[in-house]
Amino acid sequence: xxxxxxxxxxxxxxxxxxxxxxxxxxxxxxxxxxxxxxxxxxxxxxxxxxxxxxxxxxxxxxxxxxxxxxxxxxxxxxxxxxxxxxxxxxxxxxxxxxxxxxxxxxxxxxxxxxxxxxxxxxxxxxxxxxxxxxxxxxxxxxxxxxxxxxxxxxxxxxxxxxxxxxxxxxxxxxxxxxxxxxxxxxxxxxxxxxxxxxxxxxxxxxxxxxxxxxxxxxxxxxxxxxxxxxxxxxxxxxxxxxxxxxxxxxxxxxxxxxxxxxxxxxxxxxxxxxxxxxxxxxxxxxxxxxxxxxxxxxxxxxxxxxxxxxxxxxxxxxxxxxxxxxxxxxxxxxxxxxxxxxxxxxxxxxxxxxxxxxxxxxxxxxxxxxxxxxxxxxxxxxxxxxxxxxxxxxxxxxxxxxxxxxxxxxxxxxxxxxxxxxxxxxxxxxxxxxxxxxxxxxxxxxxxxxxxxxxxxxxxxxxxxxxxxxxxxxxxxxxxxxxxxxxxxxxxxxxxxxxxxxxxxxxxxxxxxxxxxxxxxxxxxxxxxxxxxxxxxxxxxxxxxxxxxxxxxxxxxxxxxxxxxxxxxxxxxxxxxxxxxxxxxxxxxxxxxxxxxxxxxxxxxxxxxxxxxxxxxxxxxxxxxxxxxxxxxxxxxxxxxxxxxxxxxxxxxxxxxxxxxxxxxxxxxxxxxxxxxxxxxxxxxxxxxxxxxxxxxxxxxxxxxxxxxxxxxxxxxxxxxxxxxxxxxxxxxxxxxxxxxxxxxxxxxxxxxxxxxxxxxxxxxxxxxxxxxxxxxxxxxxxxxxxxxxxxxxxxxxxxxxxxxxxxxxxxxxxxxxxxxxxxxxxxxxxxxxxxxxxxxxxxxxxxxxxxxxxxxxxxxxxxxxxxxxxxxxxxxxxxx
Numbered sequence: 001x002x003x004x005x006x007x008x009x010x011x012x013x014x015x016x017x018x019x020x021x022x023x024x025x026x027x028x029x030x031x032x033x034x035x036x037x038x039x040x041x042x043x044x045x046x047x048x049x050x051x052x053x054x055x056x057x058x059x060x061x062x063x064x065x066x067x068x069x070x071x072x073x074x075x076x077x078x079x080x081x082x083x084x085x086x087x088x089x090x091x092x093x094x095x096x097x098x099x100x101x102x103x104x105x106x107x108x109x110x111x112x113x114x115x116x117x118x119x120x121x122x123x124x125x126x127x128x129x130x131x132x133x134x135x136x137x138x139x140x141x142x143x144x145x146x147x148x149x150x151x152x153x154x155x156x157x158x159x160x161x162x163x164x165x166x167x168x169x170x171x172x173x174x175x176x177x178x179x180x181x182x183x184x185x186x187x188x189x190x191x192x193x194x195x196x197x198x199x200x201x202x203x204x205x206x207x208x209x210x211x212x213x214x215x216x217x218x219x220x221x222x223x224x225x226x227x228x229x230x231x232x233x234x235x236x237x238x239x240x241x242x243x244x245x246x247x248x249x250x251x252x253x254x255x256x257x258x259x260x261x262x263x264x265x266x267x268x269x270x271x272x273x274x275x276x277x278x279x280x281x282x283x284x285x286x287x288x289x290x291x292x293x294x295x296x297x298x299x300x301x302x303x304x305x306x307x308x309x310x311x312x313x314x315x316x317x318x319x320x321x322x323x324x325x326x327x328x329x330x331x332x333x334x335x336x337x338x339x340x341x342x343x344x345x346x347x348x349x350x351x352x353x354x355x356x357x358x359x360x361x362x363x364x365x366x367x368x369x370x371x372x373x374x375x376x377x378x379x380x381x382x383x384x385x386x387x388x389x390x391x392x393x394x395x396x397x398x399x400x401x402x403x404x405x406x407x408x409x410x411x412x413x414x415x416x417x418x419x420x421x422x423x424x425x426x427x428x429x430x431x432x433x434x435x436x437x438x439x440x441x442x443x444x445x446x447x448x449x450x451x452x453x454x455x456x457x458x459x460x461x462x463x464x465x466x467x468x469x470x471x472x473x474x475x476x477x478x479x480x481x482x483x484x485x486x487x488x489x490x491x492x493x494x495x496x497x498x499x500x501x502x503x504x505x506x507x508x509x510x511x512x513x514x515x516x517x518x519x520x521x522x523x524x525x526x527x528x529x530x531x532x533x534x535x536x537x538x539x540x541x542x543x544x545x546x547x548x549x550x551x552x553x554x555x556x557x558x559x560x561x562x563x564x565x566x567x568x569x570x571x572x573x574x575x576x577x578x579x580x581x582x583x584x585x586x587x588x589x590x591x592x593x594x595x596x597x598x599x600x601x602x603x604x605x606x607x608x609x610x611x612x613x614x615x616x617x618x619x620x621x622x623x624x625x626x627x628x629x630x631x632x633x634x635x636x637x638x639x640x641x642x643x644x645x646x647x648x649x650x651x652x653x654x655x656x657x658x659x660x661x662x663x664x665x666x667x668x669x670x671x672x673x674x675x676x677x678x679x680x681x682x683x684x685x686x687x688x689x690x691x692x693x694x695x696x697x698x699x700x701x702x703x704x705x706x707x708x709x710x711x712x713x714x715x716x717x718x719x720x721x722x723x724x725x726x727x728x729x730x731x732x733x734x735x736x737x738x739x740x741x742x743x744x745x746x747x748x749x750x751x752x753x754x755x756x757x758x759x760x761x762x763x764x765x766x767x768x769x770x771x772x773x774x775x776x777x778x779x780x781x782x783x784x785x786x787x788x789x790x791x792x793x794x795x796x797x798x799x800x801x802x803x804x805x806x807x808x809x810x811x812x813x814x815x816x817x818x819x820x821x822x823x824x825x826x827x828x829x830x831x832x833x834x835x836x837x838x839x840x841x842x843x844x845x846x847x848x849x850x851x852x853x854x855x856x857x858x859x860x861x862x863x864x865x866x867x868x869x870x871x872x873x874x875x876x877x878x879x880x881x
Contacts, residue, residue: 016301017333019770020382021341023298026766027291028345028375030759033352034287035367037755042276043235049272050231050240050265054124054175057227057248058262059255060183064214067223070259077251079230082120087112087203089210090220092156094197096145101660103145108197109180110155112206112223120228123174125200128729130169135205138198140584142170146660155199155209158217163209165201173198183224183262196591229265237276241269278830285458285826290759293516293523295378297766300512302382330387338379342372352755413471420464424825427457431829457825462519465818469518470511473810477507484806491798491805499799503806513772513807514814517855520767521815524760524851526822531753532842533827540838543607546733547677548578548705549713552720553729565704567723573716575709578605579701580678581689586653586662587638593679594654596689596701599626605705606677611839615646615671624670629691631670635683644669652685657698665695678703757847764851769858772807773865797867804863812855 059074061067067085074083088111095104118125118132125132128139130149137147147153147167154162173179176194201209214221229247233240248263255261346368476484481500489496503510552568569577581596599622602608608618614636615621625631632650644650648669653662673686693699708716717732724730823841831837 017337019301020298020379021337021344023294023301023382023766024337024341024375024378025345025348026759026762027294027298027378028342028371029348029352030287030290030294030755031374032346032349032368032371033755035370036349036353036364038279039235039364039367041279042237045272045276045279046233046235046237046240046269049237049268050233053265053268054121054228055178055226056229056263056265057225057251058178058181058183058264059225059227059251059259060262061223061225061259062257063218064221064223066258067225070255071225073254073259074225074227074251077247077254079232079247080227081230082228083225084114084117084120085203085223086114086117086226087206087210087223088221089206089213090158091197091199092158094141094145094153094155094199095162096147096151096153098146098148098151101146103147103660105141105144105197107195108141108199109195110199110201110206110210112203112210113200114203117226121226124179126172126174128170128172130167132169132171134168134202135165136169136171136200137167138176138200139170139172141197141199142167144197144584144655153199157210157213158220160213160216165199165205171200178264178267181262184260224262225259233269237269237272241266241273244269281830284455285830287756289458289462289523290527290756290763291374293519293763293767294759295381296516296519297763297770298378299382300516301770302386326391327384327388330384333387334379334383337383338376341379342375345371345375413467417464417467417471420460420467424457424460424464427460428825428828431457431825431831457829458822461818461821461825462522465522465814465821466515466519469810469814469818470515472814473511473514473806474507476810477504477510477806488798488802491802496798499802502799503803510803510806513767514811516767517764517807517811518814518818520760520764521812521851521855522818522822524757524764525816525819525848526826527756527760528844528847528851529819529823529841530826530830531756532844532847533823533838535753536842537838540607540609542733544675544677544679546731546735547580547703548605548607549708549710549733550574550706550717550720551678551731552704552706552724553731554702564724565701568704568706568720571716571719571723573708573712573719574706576605576707578602578705578707579689580703580705581692581700582678582702583654583692583696585665585685587634587650587683587685588642590638590641590683592635592638593684594652594692595676595679595684595686596692597622597625597686598689599623605707608676609839611837612675613671613673621671621673625686625688628668628670629688630667631688632667633671633673633686634669635685636672636674637683638685639669639672641683646670654692654696657696657700663696665692677705761851761854765854765858768808768811768855769862772804772859773862800863800866804859808856808859812852 057074059070061070071083071085074080088109091108091110093104093106094108095102097103113125113136115133125136129142130136135153137145137153142148145151145153147170149167149169151167152164153167154164156162173194176198180191180194182190210221229244233243245263245266248261248266252261349368349371481504484503485496485500488499552564565577565579568574578598578601581594583594583596584591585594586592597606603618603622608622610617612618613621613633616624621633625633632652634644634650638644646669650667650669651664652667654665655661656663667687673684676684676686679686689699689701706716706720713732713734717730720728720730827838827841
């Protein structure tokens with residue numbers, strides 16, 4: 001009997017069975033593809049984080065006598081690839097004489113670098129001028145001393161005569177924060193910034209200069225063993241972090257108090273595991289709703305034939321079929337759907353993994369199995385469970401009824417909807433707080449904390465929005481029949497009352513189509529808006545880091561003047577060039593970056609957003625700098641540290657270009673700047689460039705921001721390098737995109753976005769067309785009877801198009817409102833993904849227009865097919881039914 005039943009299903013209900021299997025395949029494909037990409041993304045994050053670490057360990061010896069023992073222990077630790085001793089000493093100050101003037105700096109640090117260090121740790125020291133070995137000055141130190149290769153610098157030693165050295169080169173230390181960390185100190189006691197003044201000496205010269213200081217003042221001198229480790233780690237960032245920190249702790253144990261390990265590798269993996277959890281949150285927030293929607297569509301497709309299935313079961317029961325036999329037949333149908341849908345879904349996922357994700361999207365066995373399980377659950381829930389419920393609860397007589405009686409929604413459903421929406425607003429308010437964090441990653445702890453309650457906000461909003469769409473549409477069809485009759489009269493004529501009554505009496509299929517279309521449109525809209533906002537903020541982050549499409553930075557000791565700006569502006573592809581001053585100013589004892597801008601053009605040239613400022617918009621604060629030349633914008637950290645209030649007078653110390661000495665300059669606090677192009681994340685200042693030039697006697701600029709209109713940035717950067725030569729550093733925006741932000745924002749999510757939006761488009765079209773078509777197919781008997789009773793073709797067409805119009809208008813309107821609400825909630829809950837946070841949502845109108853066209857086309861196709869059936873001879877239709 002099972003074989004006969006299955007053959008009959010394939011022959012007579014093959015289309016419906018195929019539609020149910022397609023729904024299962026959609027859910028399986030979406031979960032398997034996104035899951036495979038998620039796993040590959042974790043591996044990419046781990047690899048990227050490991051590559052960013054040059055010195056994996058900084059092992060600090062307890063005393064100078066322990067250095068040989070610590071070096072041997074580290075060398076013999078499994079996984080060590082290189083280990084070299086580096087000396088650290090504090091200098092009381094530096095001085096230099098250049099161009100007939102003398103400059104003096106405050107305290108700093110002197111490193112003793114062994115031979116072969118740059119080879120063992122490539123990227124730790126970047127040469128800007130002169131040689132890469134010998135006596136080297138850090139870039140900022142060279143600028144403070146006005147020193148260049150060939151100049152002589154006196155290095156102060158506490159209680160000892162200074163040591164005079166000849167400068168061989170000027171270098172940049174890209175990883176200075178980690179290089180000058182306090183090894184073994186808790187995070188709160190780490191220095192907020194590396195030393196202002198840094199000198200690098202060959203190791204033998206360092207020992208000769210500072211071994212005597214170490215004997216007199218051991219607190220000022222210590223040594224570290226810089227170590228490069230094997231990067232053979234698990235692909236998952238959390239597992240890689242646990243492995244790396246475990247090895248570091250084991251080495252601490254072996255050192256037995258002779259040294260302490262500063263685990264730089266563990267630190268970057270600690271940040272990567274937090275980003276990995278955010279990637280997982282993206283999967284849950286954006287991928288799971290799609291799978292749930294696919295399951296709901298599958299249930300709708302299966303449920304569209306529920307009345308027919310009940311009649312068939314009633315017929316079999318009258319002929320002696322037992323409940324167990326009927327349940328086995330339903331199980332066979334569910335198994336066929338699960339196997340076919342699962343196989344097709346995995347094939348689609350594998351294809352998507354190769355075409356959309358490339359090598360990063362390879363299908364993994366774990367995610368494939370999980371997706372198949374979900375597909376089987378969907379098949380069981382949509383085919384097997386309804387059949388079991390009908391067998392247990394529906395009598396033979398009730399199962400043969402043509403019109404299903406539905407109870408009117410009670411007041412309780414309105415109360416449930418209100419509670420769901422109110423709870424979603426409460427969760428939204430909590431997750432919108434300034435200090436809210438979805439993922440908590442306490443530094444140094446092996447586990448992360450995720451606030452899974454954050455899922456309640458979108459989930460409650462999703463459920464409440466679906467219920468609200470259902471209740472409002474039901475209210476229109478039940479209580480608004482007179483209004484509906486008048487609205488439908490232009491299409492149905494004298495049958496408008498009959499059509500409205502039919503829609504009201506059998507409104508179950510209409511409600512189902514409206515709710516599913518609303519959820520599909522909301523899913524497409526929220527996914528598209530979130531992805532567009534993500535791309536927008538990734539671009540903003542890159543612009544903040546690089547400064548412009550192409551940025552030219554002068555080397556220490558040189559400046560980029562008006563002539564260079566004019567030459568760059570004349571290059572092909574350059575629309576405009578904005579000069580930017582970059583100086584250093586002392587705010588009390590703190591040395592901070594000072595940026596001099598031209599207020600009239602800074603907003604457009606720097607693409608400044610209002611979200612970057614506090615106390616006014618970007619244009620208002622720049623206008624304030626224009627009207628009040630002595631106005632000063634300070635970072636939030638500086639304003640908090642020094643308890644500044646609007647209008648406060650500040651006296652900063654800037655270097656005078658005429659005397660080469662620090663001189664006090666008066667400013668007035670005018671507002672807070674949170675972000676600024678090329679500026680650091682913590683403390684910096686923004687002032688009027690002309691005022692800074694008058695106060696310091698120099699209008700020289702160190703940075704040029706070139707606008708290319710977003711086109712040909714790499715080509716323009718190459719032309720600038722050829723024009724200005726090797727004395728300047730030229731960076732372009734495409735290169736900055738790959739290194740800015742967290743490891744999450746640096747991962748290419750283009751393929752993921754295309755897959756998500758493709759599925760959203762397909763689900764929207766299916767919800768608008770397929771569910772409507774199945775509902776209209778259930779009304780073929782009604783249309784045939786109306787034709788027998790004398791309804792004309794135009795009236796029958798109006799019947800069909802009326803239902804299609806109600807579904808399209810109500811579903812789209814509900815989906816737009818729900819999609820906008822979900823977009824706001826998703827961006828707030830996942831605010832940790834964005835750096836900086838968005839000032840406004842980015843709406844992809846083009847994609848949303850495509851979704852609207854696809855839904856309209858699907859609805860029109862379903863209605864056209866139903867009209868074609870309605871115009872067939874009614875007796876033939878009734879015989880087929």
